Amino acid sequence: MTSHHHPASAAPDASSTDAAATAEQPQAPTEFWEELYTAKPAVWSGRVNANLASVAGTLTPGRALDLGCGEGGDAIWLAQQGWRVTGIDISTVAIERARAAARAARVDGSLVDFVAGDLETWRPVEPLDLVTASFFQSPVHLPRTQILREAARMLAPGGHLLTVAHAGPPSWVENSEHPAHLFVHPEREIDELALPANEWETVIAELRTREVTSPDGAPGTLEDSVVLLRRLR
Ligand SMILES: C[S@@+](CC[C@H](N)C(=O)[O-])C[C@H]1O[C@@H](n2cnc3c(N)ncnc32)[C@H](O)[C@@H]1O
Incomplete structure (x- = not known):
């Protein structure tokens, strides 16, 4: 990679x-x-991330922003649940694919919007009810915590911040090429975000193991950090 x-x-x-x-x-x-x-016609599966679906599926739809939306699988799924979603990603190629996927899925164009932009400088303009970030992790420069904190400030009272992230390398990888600091741990994520305790409530802070098939066809597991925070006021 x-x-x-x-x-x-x-x-x-x-x-x-x-x-x-x-x-x-x-x-x-x-x-x-x-x-x-x-380098590839499709990098991700196109399907919604399992932990995003299981958590966001419990929330009442409103206005959502998906940070680092990639090829749009999560944003399209959210729109299908009734959210009005903006997906943003630094890659124009990914954004073009996300737009094409939304058309192919016949998602109502007024519900989903994909924007190519760098979240280090881009800011949402309206209050949000949900900010999601799935595997918003990078081996190159990415001020993840700063971006999550800025996005969290755009949430209306009662709104949620949901992050799903790799907590470690896949079970079939012996020596990860990614240094440990690129992995996310739920409690550490919450500490680093340092959101004012009297304004935020932790709803979920969990490590969740997913059963998957490794690239060589054998059964394996992936560990996700899942964090859901709710803005109280
Ligand atoms: C590991 S991918 C995850 C993609 C998608 N959320 C998913 O779950 O399939 C991380 C994504 O973050 C995007 N990204 C990285 N740095 C970014 C930045 N500064 N602003 C916006 N997007 C960024 C990348 O282009 C990539 O699509």
Whole structure:
């Protein structure tokens, strides 16, 4: 997942300064995600994430924002449950796929809107009832906590913040290529968000194990961090 080719470094007349800068600097998020999506016709299953469905399915539909929506599986599912959803993602390729998937699923166009943008600078304009972030994790720069905190501030009283995230590597991976700090733990997530205790209530803070099939066809498990916070006022 981390290998990539930078066209400039392959050009015969690229200056050595540029080549050195390319080698030393971490890859820019937009470039990293565009390459990841462009490399395959579909990166994710297109289906809603199981833990998102089981938790959000208990909430009363209103206005929702899906952070890092990818190819749109969660946002489309939310719209099908009656939410008015905006999905936002840094990758234009992912956003085009999400729009096409919404059309293919015949979702009412007034219920779902997909926006290409960088959440580090993008801000929602209206009060929200639900902010979701599924596997909003990245091996390149992503100020996850800062973005979640900003989005949480857009929630109306009674609104919910729902995060579902990888809590560890898949059971079939012996040595994860991802450093431990990229994994999310429910209590640590809540601590890092540091939302005012008198304004927020923790509804769910759990590790949930999912039974899945590993890429080589054997049974395996994935561990998700699931956090649901409710804004009281
Ligand atoms: C692991 S994927 C998860 C996609 C989707 N939520 C899902 O569950 O299938 C993380 C997503 O976050 C997006 N992303 C990363 N950094 C971002 C940023 N700064 N602003 C918006 N989206 C970002 C990526 O493009 C990618 O689609």
